[in-house]
Amino acid sequence: MAMKVALLGCGVVGAEVVRLLNRQSADLAARVGTPLEIGGIAVRRLGRDRGTGVDPALFTTDATGLVTRPDIDVVVEVIGGIEPARSLILDAIKAGKSVVTANKALLAEDGATLLAAARAAGVDIYYEASVAGAIPLLRPLRDSLAGDRVNRVLGIVNGTTNFILDRMDAQGAGFAESLEEAQALGYAEADPTADVEGFDAAAKAAILARLAFHTQNVTAADVHREGITEVTAGDIASAKAMGCVVKLLAICQRAEDGLSVGVRVHPVMLPREHPLASVTEAYNAVFVEAESAGRLMFYGPGAGGAPTASAVLGDLVAVARNRLAGTSVGEGGHDTGLPVHPMGQTVTRYHISLDVADRPGVLARVAEVFAENGVSIKNVRQEGFGDDAQLVLVSHQAPDAALAQTVERLRRLDMVRAVASVMRVEAFADA
Amino acid sequence: MAMKVALLGCGVVGAEVVRLLNRQSADLAARVGTPLEIGGIAVRRLGRDRGTGVDPALFTTDATGLVTRPDIDVVVEVIGGIEPARSLILDAIKAGKSVVTANKALLAEDGATLLAAARAAGVDIYYEASVAGAIPLLRPLRDSLAGDRVNRVLGIVNGTTNFILDRMDAQGAGFAESLEEAQALGYAEADPTADVEGFDAAAKAAILARLAFHTQNVTAADVHREGITEVTAGDIASAKAMGCVVKLLAICQRAEDGLSVGVRVHPVMLPREHPLASVTEAYNAVFVEAESAGRLMFYGPGAGGAPTASAVLGDLVAVARNRLAGTSVGEGGHDTGLPVHPMGQTVTRYHISLDVADRPGVLARVAEVFAENGVSIKNVRQEGFGDDAQLVLVSHQAPDAALAQTVERLRRLDMVRAVASVMRVEAFADA
Structure with missing residues (x-):
């Protein structure tokens, strides 16, 4: 019996998810143990050709109806933003569906609520695509390092700002000029605020801190945030003179006494021999320092339709397998409750x-x-x-x-x- | 009710596993959902103080008796080598125990048998520590990329040879001299054959190829293998002149027609701007090219007691959780059966x-x-x-x-x- 998937949103990522589900259906069925089938796609307006090649009858504007439909097993949310995504995910969970989402803003603002709801309902919520695109990062942090103690996470988690800083470093250009280049090449949006002011990175920092330190007490609002708009060519030159490069980092750090954590996003000077220093262009990379494992780094493309869809499908295979086995991960059950200390104490x-x-x-x-x-x-x-x-x-x-x-x-x-x-x-x- | 763990072997890695199990027992219990308790430790000879601080009554020389004891839930194998490790693991699986192992030689030679036995018995066998130490790599390949299609894997998976080649590159030294330095610093063994002739890397290449291409048809014997003993200072200089560095790589590659795979270990010249080129000293890194995800890299320490123990514990938490939920992963169920083509066709x-x-x-x-x-x-x-x-x-x-x-x-x-x-x-x- 096929596992039925409801898709919320059919933009760049959603359309790619549909394309991959169709193209790889035999492989995916073998890996899950049963076929995955699209049960419906919720969109804001009908009638647009989205190039997915799926039966037009699958499209609907009734998202709530779709996520609570009895035959749906898994809901994939790629709308983004807080509402209606949150309500739809909570409705889906209450109706016993497992959820895969790429929604960093929602996870950062209200992840604890979603995880608790999923735990209570005995379903999964997976969100690998919400941080650093296709880079397998959240599940390794949650699962592979479950027997270790993470002390620090340093991440380049925003491709736009990394591209801009890389251009400033390579060409001696100023911020405004490099931003224009990023916009011309499609690496930055017309309104670049979310990226260059660090909001995007701050949301991801909150998610990373929650997983790294097993604490549900971190939201985007707890993250100290500074963007890169005030980084000058002079700063970059000063960094060079010290053998450093300037990067916008998301930093999650356990306090020395182990009783609190610091979570922040700001530009830093980083020695050129550090593995993160050689992450150029719009690539992402996350450096993890764990007590036993030592220094680990995860590197790859941080955004884009195909990489994000890859992460969504990886999650989809996992939750479908869990569902078939009648189990769920119950993430967030181990809550250390570690509080976030203010930036001044970091x-x-x-x-x-x-x-x-x-x-x-x-x-x-x-x-x-x-x-x-x-x-x-x-x-x-x-x-x-x-x-x-x-x-x-x-x-x-x-x-x-x-x-x-x-x-x-x-x-x-x-x-x-x-x-x-x-x-x-x-x-x-x-x- | 505690989950009882039997440990096979108590050398550097085993003793570290015991130490971490004790030190982190509260955290691990919270993450698993029930305490983990050492039920017994099988060693070759009793009476040695292994600095573990555990009750001496837990040690036994009767490994077979231990792995089949009714109260044991999970068996952790850190003896290494083919026998008696294989027989003990198969006995444990037949007795319904889940297994965690760090044994690359065994997984490379006979992984398909072990996976099939575990699948038939409905138990887990996890082996993250067998390749690239603490780097979360096998589970990301197996799980996070389950919705993608991996085309190529390039890995620096042997720290000893990477250390030697790095020294040759940095100091212009010859192979013999750099090997001596590696031995003096504890990075190479007195008999360095397994490392410098590429046997260790070949075992890891077989394991990576199986996971990357979902084929059970790859053993260490199928891997084309050349070591680094014939790499000269002149080769390194030639590489430099081309803007390259010499690395010993494990390479797993899908043939262009998609109908077979090539798996090989040999020295290569790699452009200095490639992310693997900046992996120095004894570090490991694995570069993965996937159709949707793009270019990913996983980096970290590839060996050592603490990193290996971290990987073992991460696996232990996972199999214990699965066991508590009454499920298992059933790895290897999707076998594409892709054959390995000979080196001449690569x-x-x-x-x-x-x-x-x-x-x-x-x-x-x-x-x-x-x-x-x-x-x-x-x-x-x-x-x-x-x-x-x-x-x-x-x-x-x-x-x-x-x-x-x-x-x-x-x-x-x-x-x-x-x-x-x-x-x-x-x-x-x-x-």
């Missing part, structure tokens, strides 16, 4: 470039400001002379609040003409 | 350096030999003059047999004083 390290007056006593005064805020200096160098003099400092690790406060104080010093560049530094040898 | 590309007489007509004669064997030349350059003249050629893609035949014919030409270097080239722009 231990970071700063790179600071100051335009200074070139006169005796400047370094002494600057060093004093660091000391007053309890921040140690790891190294300092002066560049240029006279009106062009610049002090470039890298701090030791300290709470982010103390570092931010140090920058504020430096800004107010007479002898500091301007704070030319401030950026956090990650993955240095002693960090 | 499409490859050669880099060839010839010491030649510096006189007119040499290139014409050399080119003729290529043409006679149906092999096209992609590019050719002459280096040096007079007695030092060298012709460096890179072929287009051709069946390996035609390329090998070309080299044999070139060797016999009067004007060719010596074939200085022959190596296959992978992942060029048009390959």
Whole structure:
């Protein structure tokens, strides 16, 4: 007896899912143990030819009716956004359907509710496609590392910003110019806010943190977020001078005392020899540090119709198999309840470039400001002379609040003409 | 009610598994849904203190008795080698136990038998630790990519040889010298044969090919295998001159007609910009090309007690959960039966350096030999003059047999004083 699949949405990803379901139907049937069959496709408007080649009678505008139809086994949601996706998924779960979704916004905002509902109903909800496209990442984090303790996750999870920063690095171009190039090539949308301001990456960071630390207490709103719009060609040049590259990272980190976690998205300077530094163009990669497993990295395309559809189909095979076996994964049953600590308490390290007056006593005064805020200096160098003099400092690790406060104080010093560049530094040898 | 685990073997990995089971018992219990408890540990000789801190009464020399004991749920095998591991695993499966093993040799030689036995008994056999240590790789290939079609797998799956080749590349050292360094640092064993002759990588290649192509028809004996003992400092220098690095790769590739697969292990020249080229020291990485997902890479430590134990525990959590849910994965049920074609039919590309007489007509004669064997030349350059003249050629893609035949014919030409270097080239722009 075939397993019936309802599809919510038939855009780029949905149409690709339909295409692959048809093209690989024999292989998929063999892997699941029974054929997968499309039972219906919910769309906003009927009548458009979506190039799927499926029976037009399968299309419907009644999404709620479709997800609760008795013959449907699995619901695949690729509409995106919070509503109506959330209500439809909850309706499907209540009706005993398993769910596959690519919806990062919804998972980041309200994942705990969805997981709890699925657990209560004894059905699956899988969402591999919501983070880093086709890269198998969420299930490895959840399953393969289930016997380990993850301490830190560093991820390049937004292809648009990685493309822009890569162009700035390779060509010395500014942000605006590189964004235009990304838009011309289809890597950035006309309104690039969700990408360049870090909202997309923040949603993914919340999902990664929940899985890595087995805590249901993380939503997108808990993620400290800074985008890349203020990264300058000068920042990139400063990074180069230190043997670093600038990347927008999603960082999930267990506090040293193990009692809380920090989750944040911001640009960082990363040493060029770090495996994440060589992730170029619009590729994604996630670096995981686990106590026993050590340093792992997962790399691949982070977006696009075909890669996302691949992740959706992988999930679909899994939930269909589970359903056939009469079981479900019950994710989220182990909730450590670890809270998220505020950004000010997160231990970071700063790179600071100051335009200074070139006169005796400047370094002494600057060093004093660091000391007053309890921040140690790891190294300092002066560049240029006279009106062009610049002090470039890298701090030791300290709470982010103390570092931010140090920058504020430096800004107010007479002898500091301007704070030319401030950026956090990650993955240095002693960090 | 606790899930009882029997451990076969208590060496470096086994002792680490015990340590982690004890240290993380609360977390593991929460993730499984019930506590995991060590029911017994089979060792060859009693009385040695293995630093595990467990009750000495748990140790036994009666492995068969242990794996068939009615109260045991899961058997973890970390003895290695073919026998007695195979008999013990089959006994355990017949007695209804699920199995976790790190045994690459056994899985490569007789994986199909073990999988079929487990399927028939309705129990699980998981073996993530058998390839690339802690890197979550086998389950992503099996599960996450279940909705996709894998076309090629390129893997650095042996840390010892990667360490040696990395040293040769970084220091210009020869093979013997780099092997000694690897031995001094504990990266190579006193008898390095299994690593440097490619046996270890070939076993892993067989396991990867089975999973990637869903075929049960691949054993270690089907893998074409060449080691790194004949790689010279000159080969490395030639590679550098082409912007390449030399790596020992396990390569699993679907034939163009889709009707067979090639599985091989040999040194290759790889462009420095390929993600695998920057995998240094003893790290492992596996690059997967899938039709929809695109190019994926999995990176991490490939060996060591703690990483291997992490993979074993991840598997243990999964099989324990399945057992608690009364289900099993039934791997190998989808057998495409794709056969392995001989190396001669595999499409490859050669880099060839010839010491030649510096006189007119040499290139014409050399080119003729290529043409006679149906092999096209992609590019050719002459280096040096007079007695030092060298012709460096890179072929287009051709069946390996035609390329090998070309080299044999070139060797016999009067004007060719010596074939200085022959190596296959992978992942060029048009390959």
